[in-house]
Every structure is written in structure tokens, then in C-alpha cells.
Amino acid sequence: MGLKIVRYKKDGDLRWGVLSGEQILDVENDSGTLAEFLKEGVDQARATLDEPPSDTVDLKEAVLASPVTRPANIVCQGANYSSHRQESGMTADRPEFNLIFGKADSALCSHDSDVIRPAGVKLLDYEIELGLIIGNDISGPVDVTNENLHHHVAGLVIMNDISARDVQLPEGQWLRGKSYRTFAPAGPFLYILDEDEYPKIHDLELNLWVNDELRQSANTNQLLFKPEETLTELSRVMDFSPGDVLLTGTPGGVAMNLSKADLEAATKITSPLSGKVEGFLDAQTDNTDYLKDGDVIRASIKSTDASIDLGEQKNKVVAQK
Template sequence: MKLATILIDGTSRAARVEGETYTALAAADVRELLEDPSWRTKAQEPGERYTAAEIRLAPVVPAPGKVVCVGLNYRTHILEMGRDLPEYPTLFAKFADTLIGAHDDIVLPPESGSVDWEAELCVVIGATVRRATTEQAAAAIAGFTVLNDVSMRDWQFRTREWLQGKNFEASTPIGPVLVTPDELPGDVRPALTVTTVVDGEEMQRADTGDLVFDPVALVEYVSTMITLRPGDVIATGTPGGVGHARKPPRYLTAGSEVVTTIEHIGSLENTVRSES
């Protein structure tokens, strides 16, 4: 099953997605839908149908209670850099105000000249869990989506803490849909190709099967310290190929087109523009 949060004449609705058809559901967005324990049944209910041309995609979860992000999580990339594999996940947070829709513009803030891309598989939580066992963590995963963890590198590396470079307002596309695990190869531990293309040039390519800490392990780990609730999201980390690591570094500029894709889920297609 595929779910989205859509905007119809400015009004937000959760929707079931079947091909190019969006069936509006009773819930105002995907988070509200997931907060209902019977969300799988509610998501199958009939509703008014719309074409892609009639709607706009909002962030798939517009206002998650938590956006937990993971750094350094692709095995091949870590080893290529000559580093040891981490014993524990590196975690940081983003705020809901950073999120934008799958086709919204990425706005360059005038305060940063080093805006970079990071393609990530994103876990969406569908049940409340604390100190989850492996089985409970797997059952708590409602599905997966795509996130581009757009990062202001000059702000990120001002200090040892990354938060300030990861939280510029309206900078982070997420979507286009939530796909339930049963539709993906590997289920709650999916093996999917991840790519980023900037202005027609492929910058990132990896397989989510290369994650050091897979989605289930991350739900277990994060839920040890704090309760995870429906609609919370965990971005699982980005592979090699980011602009900051290139020689010379390469960053997003006004007019750039960024396409972030995870197979079987979909693409974020965003134009970069200067802040007006």
C-alpha cells in the first residue's frame, strides 16, 4: 500500500495512492491516519478520487513529533574512508519546520554558500514503542519514504554539533509517498537502490542493504532512550557522493535540479532557487 498527504485547494488530506490516482481519506494527513490503531483498515476505505494534476504533494508526514537522523551508516562508504565501522549509531535531530513536499523548491538561504544533498531512506513509525524488542521494532514500522537531508555545510561544521547545519527552515524534501514494507523486497529491512542526480549528473548510488544499522535496529536503539509514536520518522543516513566530499567541493546553486530516488518508493524532484 502507498499513502501520501495531499493538498486539495489548500486543504490537507491523507490519501491512498494507486498508480496516478489519489483517493482522499478521512484523516487530515498521514500522521493523523497512523495515530488510529486501525489505520490499515481506514486506509482501504473509499473516498473521492483525484489525479496527480489535481493535487499537490505535501510532506508525507507534515508534522512528525520527531525527526531522528543517522550519520555514517553505509558500510562501504565508511570503509572507503578508512574508518572503523561504528559500534553505535550517530544520531542528530531535525525539526518539523525543515520539511517540504516532494516537488517543492529548495530555497537557498542567503546565510550559507555550502548547500549540499543527502539521499536517505526514511522509516515512518506506525505504532507507539518504548524499549522495543526486535519483533516489536519490526511491527512498529508503518513504511518507508525518501528524504533529502539538505545540509548547510558551513553551518554544520562551525562546531562539533551538526544541528545548526541541518535545520534551516523549509529545506528538507520528504515523500512522495509512504510505502508499506510488504510491497518492498526485504520487507522491514529493504534492499533498495538509492540515487541522487543533480542537473542530470548522478552523484550518489548505493543499496540500502549496505546499512550498518538497519531500520529495525534503529527503531530498537532510538526507542531505548525515548518513546517513538505514530508519524515519527528516522532518516537512516546517506551514502558516499555528497558534494562537500568532492574535489573540489560542489554545492547546490540557484537553478539546479535535484532528483533523489529510491526504487519501489519514488522520487523527490526539486528545483533550487534563491530566497526572494
């Protein structure tokens, strides 16, 4: 069984811990970043489980921080489930190219932080995603396969790719529309995979609720571009460092629901921005699924046999003050 790693507050400081049941065992590691922790912290966490300290912290009473730390590249796959492609006005088929974009690491927040709706954003959306944590440097072309995926990916984390749709689509500003502060809840913990668990990456169940209404439900076996394929492709373009994250895409069930005509009108480069925004807002007038102040988002990811459980996020939407 893999390890559940947390960052938690202890005596006013952020510490690394490993879960033993519902108890946090402090790991003797002072790393300030996930990248530093991955160098020796995983082995130290295993040793801590073998010889647990007498002083533990109850998980339910702990204040947790995001296990993903800055600096980190957050590289995202877009429209990587057929169900999400359809509801976004695209064809359901696997496209000719892998849609890749970025998200600022300043958007990171904890699994229970408030999600702050920026002033002026009217169409706030949720996107549950499986995050793959890079474990080793990728500084040139590599051929990633199911057999060697463990050399490149250290573990898994739940993330929510919160999106301001009225910025993302009419402006074409994917980075800005998805990078406002608090737009990347992560955790509650990082799951470090054992080598024999890597095949289960392809059989994880994703579920997201808004105010206890199930909105998104899918399995990672539905991913159009698989993790090993995507890492192989991106290794020919860019570098990855330990602690970076690859978000693998969100399934259908988001608030945004567009026809092909809606999508084309909202994203037409030659159209004036004001007209695109007005038309996009009009097209979504009757859509009541967008996030509102006070809404509570819950998200969970676990394997079908429940041997891997990434915990649960619970974030409340609040207006920017």
C-alpha cells in the first residue's frame, strides 16, 4: 500500500507528516517544498511508519495545507474526456492534438480553503481532476510507458481546476481565467504510489458534488490521451521537475454547457470582445449550475477496489471582498 503524505501545521510551523490510519505521524524532514521533500522524505516517511513516534495528531483536528507547493509547473490537459468535449460544443471523438495549457502556482490552496469568486466574474465553474506529481527530472525526450511510469510519476493528488468561463472563452485567456488565487484546491494529501499500484491510475473513480448534488462522475479509463502518452509528448517540448503537476483533464458534468454555435461565437478571434462576452452571457442565462456564493464543492478520487483513496476536498465559494 502507498503512503499518504500531508503538510500540516504544528506549533505554528508547516510540517510534513505521514498518515497511519487517522493519525498523522510527524516526519523528521524540514523541506520547505514538495520538490525538496521528494528527495529523501518518502524514505523517511516509510521509516516513520516502521517506528512511529509516541506523539501523533488526529487528522480530523489538524490544519492541512496544500501538499503541492510553490514553485511548481501546473500543466493541464484540456477536453480530455469525451463527455466534457460534448458538453463544451466539441465532437466527442479523440481530437487530432492534445490540448495543453498552464495554470499559475499562485492559485494553489488547501483542500478546505474558500474558493474566492473574483469581482466581476459571473460564470464560475468547477473541474475535478486527477493530478500526477512528477517524481524525477525530465529534461529531454523520454518514452514513457506503463512499465516505466513509476520512474517519472511519484504519486497522485486531487485537484479542482476552478475556471472563470466568462474570462476563459470570450477572451481566450485560459491561463488568466484559470489562475485566480484559490482556483487550484489540492489535497488533502499526496498519495505516493507503490510500484505495483501504477496500473490503477487507469481505473480511478472521480466524483464531484455541489451542495450534495452529484455533478461529475467518471473513471480515468475514459481519458482520451493517457498519462504516459502525454508525458512522452511533452518531454519533447518542455522540462519537468520533481513536484510539478500534470492535470489530466476533467470529465463531463461541469456547469458550462454549449452548443457548437455557442462555442464558435464565444471564441471567434475576429469578433469584438464586448460582443462575445454579451453573447456568451446571454447563451448561459438559463444555466443555473454555475457556482454561486455559498455553494459547497466536494470532490473525491479513489480506485474501484478502494485500495487507493485520495481523500475528499470540501471548498466553499465566497465573494471577493
